[in-house]
Amino acid sequence: MSEPGNVTVRRATMTDIPAITRIYNQGIVDRLATLETDERSESERAAWLTARDERHPVLAAERNGAVVGWGSLNIFNPRPAYRFVADFSVYVAREARGSGVGGALLVALIAEARRLEFHKLALAAFLHNAAGMRLYRKFGFRLVGVYREQGILDGRWVDVAIMERLLEPPA
C-alpha cells in the first residue's frame, strides 16, 4: 500500500492478530497511549478485526517480514452527521519505536482517510506522550484543547489532549 523507508504498510489480516495483540497490550501496559487498562486476548482482537467495516480499516506496518506496528481508522461518532470524521489509533512495538514506523503509519492512515472521503481526522492522546505529540504535530494536527483530569490511571489523574486535522485534497 505505501512504503516510506523500509516500512511497508498494508491492510491487516487475521494472520497479523498475534502481532497486533502483542503490540496493543504493550501500549496498554506502558500507560502512554490509552485509558484502556485491560489487556486483550488474540480471540478478542480477532473479533474486533472481523467486525470492522470498509470505511474503518486496520493497517499493519511491516519491516523485514515482521509486523512492527498497526493503525486503524475508527468511528468518531455513529450519528450520520459525523460520517466524514474519523478517529484513529496508532501503536508501534516497543522495540521499533522511534525509528519511523509511526510516521509511515500516519502517512498511510491519512492516504486511506482521503481515499475513503473523510473530511477530518481527530484523536485523543495524553499530553505527556512526547513521541505521540511530536508525531501528530509533525503531520499537521492542531491542538483543539485539553480535558483536565479526564481519567484515572494507577490512581493518578490524566489529562487528555484533543487534536484534529482537516484533510484538504492533495495538491
Ligand SMILES: CC(C)(COP(=O)(O)OP(=O)(O)OC[C@H]1O[C@@H](n2cnc3c(N)ncnc32)[C@H](O)[C@@H]1OP(=O)(O)O)[C@@H](O)C(=O)NCCC(=O)NCCS
Ligand atoms: C507514539 C508512537 C505511535 C510514535 O511512533 P514512532 O514510530 O515511535 O515515531 P517515529 O519514529 O515515526 O517518530 C515520530 C516523531 O516523534 C519523535 N519521537 C519519537 N520518539 C520520541 C520520544 N520518545 N520523545 C520525543 N519525540 C520522539 C521522532 O523524532 C519524530 O519526530 P521528528 O521526525 O521530528 O524527529 C509510538 O512511539 C508508540 O506506539 N508508542 C506507544 C503507543 C502510543 O503512544 N500510541 C499513540 C497513542 S495516542
